[in-house]
Amino acid sequence: MDSRAIGTRGEELAAAYLERQGYRILARQYRFERAEIDLVCFDPAPRPEDGGEIVFVEVKTRRGLDFGQPEDAVTPEKQRHLIRAAHAYLYEHHLQRARCRFDVIAVVLRDGQKPEIRHFKDAFWAG
Secondary structure, rough: OOOOHHHHHHHHHHHHHHHHOOOOOEEEEEEEEOOEEEEEEEEEEHHHHEEEEEEEEEEEOOOOOOOOOOHHHOOOHHHHHHHHHHHHHHHHHOOOOEEEEEEEEEEEEOOOOOOEEEEEEEEEEOO
């Protein structure tokens, strides 16, 4: 698998994982200028009267850990790009007042093994 196929596989696994957790996928690969948000989701609150949150998800996928943990690739520069793209998404969809957060999903694919998926809620702050 080339790196694009690995990334696509990781995003598919992450989306399926989130849907099993009750999230609704609103967009995949949302682009704003040079930034891309892998998944934009809605995470409903446990109680409907509490609403829910828009969740911007960065998915990082690796075939092993030779180059470190996948989540370590979400650098401060990457976070700035994601935040800018998230602001654009919220503006475009008239959701500027919505509660939102940034999550990271790390996926490790190893030959012959079940994919490892780790979900980091509130991985960084948009401050």
